[in-house]
Amino acid sequence: MPKAARGSRRRRLSMRFLLPMLLLVAMLAMLMLRGYVHSEILADHRIRPEAATDKVPDKILDGGPVIDTRGGRTTSLDVPDRDIVLTFDDGPDPTWTPKVLDVLKKHHAHGVFFVTGTMTSRYPELVKRIVDEGNEVGVHTFSHPDLSFQSKKRIDWELSQTQLAITGAAGIRTSLFRPPYSSSADAMDNLSWPVTEYIGTRGYLTAVNNTDSEDWQKPGVAKIISNATPRDGKGAIVLMHDSGGDRHQTVQALDRFLPEMQAKGYRFDNLTEALGARSALTPVTGVNLWKGKAWIFLVQASDNITDVLVVGLAIxxxxxxxxxxxxxxxxxxxxxxxxxxxxxxxxxxxxxxxxxxxxxxxxxxxxxxxxxxxxxxxxxxxxxxxxxxxxxxxxxxxxxxxxxxxxxxxxxxxxxxxxxxxxxxxxxxxxxxxxxxxxxxxxxxxxxxxxxxxxxxxxxxxxxxxxxxxxxxxxxxxxxxxxxxxxxxxxxxxxxxxxxxxxxxxxxxxxxxxxxxxxxxxxxxxxxxxxxxxxxxxxxxxxxxxxxxxxxxxxxxxxxxxxxxxxxxxxxxxxxxxxxxxxxxxxxxxxxxxxxxxxxxxxxxxxxxxxxxxxxxxxxxxxxxxxxxxxxxxxxxxxxxxxxxxxxxxxxxxxxxxxxxxxxxxxxxxxxxxxxxxxxxxxxxxxxxxxxxxxxxxxxxxxxxxxxxxxxxxxxxxxxxxx
Missing domain, CATH: 3.90.550.10 (Spore Coat Polysaccharide Biosynthesis Protein SpsA; Chain A)
Known part of the structure; x- marks a missing residue:
């Protein structure tokens, strides 16, 4: 047999094996992507214990819920009186986020949704709706780890992946950030403060809260409203959740809280509106926009393919x-x-x-x-x-x-x-x-x-x-x-x-x-x-x-x-x-x-x-x-x-x-x-x-x-x- 013919035959045999293997590898890749997006891969659920606070500046511990460490600054900001910034963590959720948005729209109010990259990748249409209806979005990391345990490389990855998902979903980039497992500024300690400083060097404005509705405990609608109400006409950043479990009490509380507080002269603005700053959301164009869209497409494909594979597994x-x-x-x-x-x-x-x-x-x-x-x-x-x-x-x-x-x-x-x-x-x-x-x-x-x-x-x-x-x-x-x-x-x-x-x-x-x-x-x-x-x-x-x-x-x-x-x-x-x-x-x-x-x-x-x-x-x-x-x-x-x-x-x-x-x-x-x-x-x-x-x-x-x-x-x- 001529050498050329033997070489051609070997190539055919290799492709005969290669093509089926490529299909199996592609199937595994889709499952890996799904596991990655659903926080089943690289997830870290450790939560730091309390630590000392001697390395945290007093003006941060005694300051407001907005912390600006950009450009070498160490600044603390408060929300003006009678201004409430409603913030919602851990979403978007296909069940509860639309209900929260419906209530906000009904009462002509806005809020800030601190989204995770995993949920954004899975439900991009909700992030787009959040932005289209005049609300702001912020980064809440990709897989919701306690950043105090993470390296700078992992922190950068959490930020960039979430931004990629937000870009693919809504065509924008945000400069707002809220760390997972955070509460108020006075809870900042020697473990979380270096993370906050580093986040500022990446161009983010960190927003914690000074009013916790504790809706995650499901204490009842009246209790949520009481917890969310600022004292003495002060402004507040109120922490709520639109994901992570049954949020029907949150939705019901919002529907009563908004008109009651509006009747008392309170405004419900976005964070940058309340601070009188320029919008935290900037449009993304060109290659970065297409990267985001490609990411969303792949994630959606992996979910759809996985659903089909699960049906196939059942069959x-x-x-x-x-x-x-x-x-x-x-x-x-x-x-x-x-x-x-x-x-x-x-x-x-x-x-x-x-x-x-x-x-x-x-x-x-x-x-x-x-x-x-x-x-x-x-x-x-x-x-x-x-x-x-x-x-x-x-x-x-x-x-x-x-x-x-x-x-x-x-x-x-x-x-x-x-x-x-x-x-x-x-x-x-x-x-x-x-x-x-x-x-x-x-x-x-x-x-x-x-x-x-x-x-x-x-x-x-x-x-x-x-x-x-x-x-x-x-x-x-x-x-x-x-x-x-x-x-x-x-x-x-x-x-x-x-x-x-x-x-x-x-x-x-x-x-x-x-x-x-x-x-x-x-x-x-x-x-x-x-x-x-x-x-x-x-x-x-x-x-x-x-x-x-x-x-x-x-x-x-x-x-x-x-x-x-x-x-x-x-x-x-x-x-x-x-x-x-x-x-x-x-x-x-x-x-x-x-x-x-x-x-x-x-x-x-x-x-x-x-x-x-x-x-x-x-x-x-x-x-x-x-x-x-x-x-x-x-x-x-x-x-x-x-x-x-x-x-x-x-x-x-x-x-x-x-x-x-x-x-x-x-x-x-x-x-x-x-x-x-x-x-x-x-x-x-x-x-x-x-x-x-x-x-x-x-x-x-x-x-x-x-x-x-x-x-x-x-x-x-x-x-x-x-x-």
């Missing part, structure tokens, strides 16, 4: 629980039914069958495969269809010189074509299909064809087993096969809507195959395609648990990725191809009414949403509530472990491999998520896949040899796609 959780419940319940019913002593599909099936083995470069495996068939307890005719192999696969089979084994050669045309060629050469009405890397137990063929004693059965799915389970990847796939695939097949058998006959071990009536047109190459999942077609033609498709086949599964991450990419993409193709089943009527319409929706939900929708479980797990572990999040995740893991243990018990498998289940949930599932996401992207962008051969090791031996220690399953096909 995912419901689907996961529903699937587990269905699998457990229906697999119990299936096992009880088929394991009854008097159970029989019909008269025993003893007629010979044709076994089709499509083979493409299977030199390492084909001898074991054929010899396992020769040990069959059921009479078989074996047809090996060599699909243009270049490694001497056909010669190996011919050299074995076994009775009832034929080799049919053809130019490379793909697995569906090889199977159709084998069907054309089959001598019997019942055919078994298997992969070239798979071995059967002596009883496999016999068990696989017994359901054909029921004339309504058109196809039978066998029990595919991972043999190379001693490696970590093999153990994970072993759990997946036993727990997922085989429990699924029991469930779908009871529901009479089996979606897939595995390529590794399946059986068909040739008459049924002929009625649906044989194997199709319309999709990359020809096994799923043909199974759905048979349902639509009215045939029953069932599961034979004792028809065990040992198959070689992928042993590297790259091989596993490529195989599952084809499976998931091919399943999507098959669902789309047979979407008309939703409108089918009569007995054949059962698959469209039940099977197709379940396949779409459990095999396409649920897996693509499943990363949300782990994303929110990480989010909850880092940002809380950590304990509840961990317990919830353990609960989900416990349900999965219970299902896996039950599945292993049904299949009489050793439980030791379940030790790797927690690690599978952390690592293996994530790989499957990205693979499915990549398949979605390929489907939505109209991408095409081409076939590539999986590398075989030949580790699966025929019965009578060493115990199989299988590895990667080739699945429903013996080729692997790459993008």
């Amino acid at each position: 995912t959780g419901s689907l996961v629980i529903a699937r587990f419940a269905l699998m457990l319940l229906l697999s119990v019913l299936h096992a009880r039914r088929v394991r009854r002593k008097d159970f029989a599909w019909g008269p025993p099936v003893t007629e010979p069958v044709t076994v089709l083995v499509p083979a493409y470069n299977e030199a390492k495996c084909i001898e074991n495969t054929v010899r396992s068939l020769m040990a069959s307890e059921h009479p078989v005719e074996v047809i090996v269809v060599d699909d243009g192999s270049a490694d001497g696969t056909a010669r190996i089979v011919e050299a074995m010189d076994l009775p009832n084994v034929r080799v049919v050669r053809q130019h490379n045309a793909g697995k569906p074509a090889a199977l159709n060629r084998g069907l054309a050469n089959a001598s019997h009405d019942l055919v078994v299909m298997m992969d070239g890397d798979t071995v059967f137990e002596p009883a496999t063929v016999r068990e696989l064809v017994q359901p054909f004693g029921d004339p309504r059965v058109g196809a039978v799915a066998g029990n595919a087993k991972v043999g190379n389970r001693d490696s970590l990847i093999g153990a994970w796939q072993h759990i997946e096969y036993v727990m997922g695939f085989n429990l699924d097949r029991r469930m779908y058998d009871v529901l009479r809507c089996m979606p897939t006959i595995p390529g590794a071990v399946g059986a068909f009536r040739t008459s049924a195959l002929e009625r649906v047109g044989g194997m199709s190459d319309d999709t990359l999942a020809e096994d799923t395609d043909i199974t759905m077609a048979m349902h639509r033609d009215g045939w029953r498709v069932v599961y034979a648990e004792k028809a065990r086949a040992w198959t070689e599964a992928p042993e590297t991450v790259q091989q596993l990725w490529s195989q599952r990419y084809r499976w998931s993409y091919g399943t999507m193709q098959a669902i789309w191809k047979h979407r008309g089943a939703l409108l089918d009527r009569g007995p054949s319409g059962r698959f469209g009414r039940v099977g197709l929706p379940l396949v779409a939900l459990f095999m396409v929708v649920a897996p693509i949403l499943a990363p949300l479980i782990d994303v929110f797990l990480l989010y909850g572990l880092v940002f809380g509530p950590t304990e509840k999040t961990f317990l919830a995740w353990l609960g989900v893991l416990a349900i999965q472990a219970f299902c896996a243990a039950y599945a292993f018990r049904l299949d009489r498998e050793r439980m030791t491999h379940l030790v790797s289940l927690p690690l599978q949930q952390i690592l293996y599932r994530q790989l499957m998520y990205v693979v499915l996401l990549q398949s979605w992207i390929t489907a939505l962008t109209g991408g095409r896949l081409r076939w590539q051969k999986l590398r075989r090791t030949g580790v699966v031996e025929a019965p009578g040899g060493p115990v199989p220690t299988q590895r990667s399953r080739s699945g429903s096909d013996d080729r692997r796609p790459v993008a």
Whole structure:
């Protein structure tokens, strides 16, 4: 292969991985932004204890509620007599801020809203309304920490982020500031005073209060009014809250307080109006304005996306629980039914069958495969269809010189074509299909064809087993096969809507195959395609648990990725191809009414949403509530472990491999998520896949040899796609 072509291929492979990962990273970034804006990240809820006051100037301690340390000044200002500056902290709040604004507007009064950056970012339209109605806004930090604990760098960050949010919300900048957890000027101490001095160097006028309504304690409307009323006609900066809890008493108190005090000659002005100073609000234009707007857009997007993700998480959780419940319940019913002593599909099936083995470069495996068939307890005719192999696969089979084994050669045309060629050469009405890397137990063929004693059965799915389970990847796939695939097949058998006959071990009536047109190459999942077609033609498709086949599964991450990419993409193709089943009527319409929706939900929708479980797990572990999040995740893991243990018990498998289940949930599932996401992207962008051969090791031996220690399953096909 030319160097340029190899480089191009490497780039395609990297993008195939990169794009799904970028989407997952973007989803995490949106959650991080939400946590940041909702004060779940970098939040600091420590509150300083009382400290000495010897370093605070007396004129500050004995002065007014407005402190000006700008330009090296140390000035204290009072509000004029009969002037009240109403101030509201911690907002804006979507419930209470509009009600406060309604009352102010009703009584032609103004106030100052000291907003946090987090609330401003979430509810920018309220800040705009505050400004548009003639009120002032001030900075109350971004995440409401006690600044006495914070570094100058953190203080600058709190100020700049809040200003960014205010700019994005209302297109203005403010020079007013109120520190969190502040009260009156005489409460200034050696810890808070240096912060106030530093705030002044950043261009801010600090406003505390000299009249606390104590509305946050909800003492009752009358008490709030009494607390907010200045004494002896003095001016006042009154502290109230429009956020942080139920503020209905605040709203009711305002509605009485304003007209009562106006009747006594009091004015309700903005702070700068009361001080006779120029407005604290200045318009912002240019790049800074667009930065603010971009910030608000991203925050709104993160909230909206998070809301969607939460809905998706709820859907995912419901689907996961529903699937587990269905699998457990229906697999119990299936096992009880088929394991009854008097159970029989019909008269025993003893007629010979044709076994089709499509083979493409299977030199390492084909001898074991054929010899396992020769040990069959059921009479078989074996047809090996060599699909243009270049490694001497056909010669190996011919050299074995076994009775009832034929080799049919053809130019490379793909697995569906090889199977159709084998069907054309089959001598019997019942055919078994298997992969070239798979071995059967002596009883496999016999068990696989017994359901054909029921004339309504058109196809039978066998029990595919991972043999190379001693490696970590093999153990994970072993759990997946036993727990997922085989429990699924029991469930779908009871529901009479089996979606897939595995390529590794399946059986068909040739008459049924002929009625649906044989194997199709319309999709990359020809096994799923043909199974759905048979349902639509009215045939029953069932599961034979004792028809065990040992198959070689992928042993590297790259091989596993490529195989599952084809499976998931091919399943999507098959669902789309047979979407008309939703409108089918009569007995054949059962698959469209039940099977197709379940396949779409459990095999396409649920897996693509499943990363949300782990994303929110990480989010909850880092940002809380950590304990509840961990317990919830353990609960989900416990349900999965219970299902896996039950599945292993049904299949009489050793439980030791379940030790790797927690690690599978952390690592293996994530790989499957990205693979499915990549398949979605390929489907939505109209991408095409081409076939590539999986590398075989030949580790699966025929019965009578060493115990199989299988590895990667080739699945429903013996080729692997790459993008």
